Amino acid sequence: GNLSIILNYFFAGEIFELKAELNSDKKEKKKEAVKKVIASMTVGKDVSALFPDVVNCMQTDNLELKKLVYLYLMNYAKSQPDMAIMAVNTFVKDCEDPNPLIRALAVRTMGCIRVDKITEYLCEPLRKCLKDEDPYVRKTAAVCVAKLHDINAQLVEDQGFLDTLKDLISDSNPMVVANAVAALSEIAESHPNSNLLDLNPQTINKLLTALNECTEWGQIFILDCLANYTPRDDRESQSICERVTPRLSHANSAVVLSAVKVLMKFMEMLPKDLDYYGTLLKKLAPPLVTLLSAEPELQYVALRNINLIVQKRPEILKHEMKVFFVKYNDPIYVKLEKLDIMIRLASQANIAQVLAELKEYATEVDVDFVRKAVRAIGRCAIKVEQSAERCVSTLLDLIQTKVNYVVQEAIVVIKDIFRKYPNKYESVIATLCENLDSLDEPEARAAMIWIVGEYAERIDNADELLESFLEGFHDESTQVQLQLLTAIVKLFLKKPTETQELVQQVLSLATQDSDNPDLRDRGYIYWRLLSTDPVAAKEVVLAEKPLISEETDLIEPTLLDELICHIGSLASVYHKPPSAFVEGSRGVQHKRLPPRSGSPEGAHSGGAAIPEAVPAVIPSQGDLLGDLLNLDLGPPTTGVAPAPTSAMQMGAMDLLGGGLDSLVGGAALNCNCQTLGWYFLPHLQVWLLAMKAKGLEIAGTFSRRGGVIHMELSLTNKAMSVMTDFAIQFNRNSFGLAPAGPLQVLTPLSPNQTTEVSLPLSTVGPVMKMEPLNNLQVAVKNNIDVFYFSCLYPISILFVEDGKMERQVFLATWKDIPNENEAQFHIKDCHLNSDAASSKLQSSNIFTIAKRTVDNQDMLYQSIKLTNGIWVLAELRLQAGNSNYTVSGVLERERYRF
């Protein structure tokens, strides 16, 4: 309002004054004026109007003034590209100044002026600076090549700068070498197949020599570059390792981590029986432990990496449990990570101490930490058999505290303990049942229901307990519903006489009253099984469950190997491959560990550290920090697949195998279609081809049911191995479409198997205008990789149910909307009369507000409301006896959000 006008007025005066001062003859006054300009720039004022005046100050022998002018240039050149050319001459001149500081300053600034037009003028000065006699200028010029490449890659290649840069790797000055390596690595990253770095034993030797002499940061560039090299054999590998290990004693934690990366990678090539291999293992532990004395953020990076290292080579830190004990004043992110590593290191030798600690943590106040501690106790029980009894009694003690979230966590982990040690600890069921009423979290409810169903024959009132859950069946989460369904079927199979009514009730709830396809599917399977072959039903439902694995949350070996190659980087912090979070890195090759020595074909073997087949992992118990980072492909809140159901059902589903289709597609389904309110779905379109997605084919379509947008997906496994761990994420899109829940693929997808998933969508995700407007970019992840595709959704799924506008409002709005918002088009060959058209449109939430007939012409006035609150008003004109419609639509601009 007024205030800003007044401020602008004063600011205009200020600009005027500055202009005068900038053109002053007095040096000091000029300098002070430039300082004022920079000060204004710093606080965010737009001083671009002073461009010519500031640039005029550029030709000065005062270094400080020159630096300020250059700073100004970097900021505003892009917005004033034509005037930026004025600066070119000075750059050229400054690059030949006798003072190396000025030469370097010029070459440094040049590269920061991201104006394409002037880049070609900068080539000659840059070429000179790359060969400058002063190393300070050369090291700055090396970086400038990377800057220029970022603006105009072709130019840099044509001018041969890349070769000059490569030559600088042999420069006599270590700092020049380090910057050349950094610049080349940066450029190589955007050209993954250019072989730009061209590492060979000679260059490696140069790098290793420079390593001893350059600054700590230079050491990091060089180590990170070395990590990309694959030694020819184990001897070369060892000799590089020997020259890198001294870096483990550097005071800078980042140097240490980069050295650890090189060693972890090259170690892969050393034969395990080699003495040096053992020596190296021993050398790695102390520096890793020392990283825990660094600043908390660096501790965090170290801990995330130690988490990887412990999975890859558990022997390195197996004796270091104590250093991971949590301190009261550790930040929460450090506490959670330490806890995770404690569990990984837990063994029979240290379990007593670990348990004592965990018990201590479980009585703290920080809810997330306490929860994780309780889970950790359960995981210890599963991992170290000898401790199971003590763990169970600790958990029972914790349940007695009656702290709600502690009780719920405890029940979830006790369920896993029951699975691991059947028929051992069932005596505690009574205590668990006492807490039934206090369970309000789906995971805990589901776990409790699983326990009741699994041990139905030992719990006298199992039917009553399960029945009590049934009352609010439709308010339960899917996870609980599925579990309840299964538990009651189990109960029925165990005590058929008393529970017939109950099982019928749950089957009808699941199949007839639910619109969740997973629930319906499972309900039908049970129904059919029970009605056709109860013996088979028993074999399937009460089948022996697969063993629960000792380790949880293990990172899949291929990913783990890739992450080891990224030690110290963000990927290692997020435990995600760079392709999952760096834009434009899709085509980039995943990094791999060098082939293990001694393996006959030199083949890559990911499971080197885990010799036996990778154990089935308990569906992730939610890596809290992973969730916290909000990087999971699934939605962050619910995150994980429902543990009890999927783990348990696995056997059953596998048995049924391909027979699913015939079961579900049979008569039972067809006759119910209408009554259950199933909707017509358009044909599926293939969105992702199997050949482009390592065997995963995705077809799909969109629908709007019961006011909810659904993405109907059909996933087909055309690969040779089982697919698991599906997750989905959308890119920002025009209408903020986002998954409303995780992608629920409850069973592993076997080869040649297809599964249908209905994914409910919300419209509260981040918004970005797409071209075309209804374009949706999707990432789907499974245990193999992340895949991307884009698809178009029919705009009609965005039409909401309450899109019928009041007549009066319609009239007023129609008039108020400016003409330029209007569009007109014709529909040909539509043989519907106006009433039929109206009702057909209504089924897609396009509502008729009024109808008029003028001169044999029917006019329908329609309203549509989009999910983002935008109204579209339309007029449909239909000449009687003519099959052509004319549509005039207007858009209510006011609320248009883009």
Place this chain on the structure above:
Amino acid sequence: DAAKRILGVLICRNYKGDVDMAEIDHFLPLLLQQEEEGLLSPAITRGNVHFLWIKHSNLYLVATTNKNSNAALVYAFLYKLVEVFTEYFKELEEESIQDNFVVVYELLDELMDFGFPQTTDSKILQEYITQEGNKLEVAKSKVPTTVTNAVSWRSEGIKYKKNEVFIDVIESINVLVNANGSVMSSDIVGSIKLKTMLSGMPELRLGLNDRVLFTLTGRDKGKSVAMEDVKFHQCVRLSRFENDRTISFIPPDGESELMSYRINTHVKPLIWIESVIERFSHSRVEIMVKAKGQFKKQSVANNVEIKVPVPSDADSPKFKTSTGHAKYVPEKNLVVWTIKSFPGGKEFLMRAHFGLPSVENDEKEAKPPITVKFEIPYFTVSGIQVRYMKIIEKSGYQALPWVRYITQSGDYQLRTNS
């Protein structure tokens, strides 16, 4: 590495132009949201932009990137920034940045180029980037050769009338004691700091009673110390140490930390605490703390501070101490018992009494441990000793090394029962 944004809205420098500068506006809301949810993380993601941040007093230093950057390097660099700015401006705070924005910009350009850290040694930087431009106009207009030298931490031509080196050996004791009195973990983190006042380019060699060295050389005289891990300043020749355990270096001028080490032996907690905290609901809390000096009688611990947690709703404190004095710090829910001088072998007692309101806070309270702070001069727990410091300079001057030992508390925590 991508754009680096420093000091938030105070000042910023976009090094690469690949992250929109407006992105930073999302940082603080995201941070506050995480804080509220109790899920704070040092790396925050929004879209494809990652914010890596540290906090220094009331300033956030935030680096933004959209690449798979080296996270360890980013945090190490942010801490380096704090160090450099602090050496330049004494205090790194809003005002010092605003008052010196020209120098700050100059520094930001010298410290990092296109996301690559460059010269970050503040002593060297001060040779060509100064706060008062006019004063050192001549010196400023030249690049000190040091910047690109292999010896990038020490300039040539340094002169002292009297050549001396002061060596401080400081050991910090970290202890974690369980509520039942068992030591869960303990270690020693040592640090050797130098104050170098030497002319020219001296070559130094430091000799310690290092067990690995003694074993290597077959020497077995006197007590040696096994260091679990050693970290060195940039100036120490790491390959040489790796080969024959020689600590050789050209020292930076003035103060620096030459090395740090970690010793993993089981240390007897030097000040042992026994505590009984009895809570009588709705009426009072009674605290008894016994402190015992478990070190040599000849030694004295100075400035001992024992911090005992009390419930947040406690009131009307009463104290009785056998020595020193106790003070209630209500804003931290602590009793601080201070003992200026605590001789080895002695035992002292403190009793405290607090009232509790009849209507109690039923929210669960955190259980902070008792923490202890102290300093014991002229003594190291590990027994580490500086055996010699050889100083050779081509001019052949005689230099005097001075050594001082001190042991202090590090992270010293004793959990309580209540």
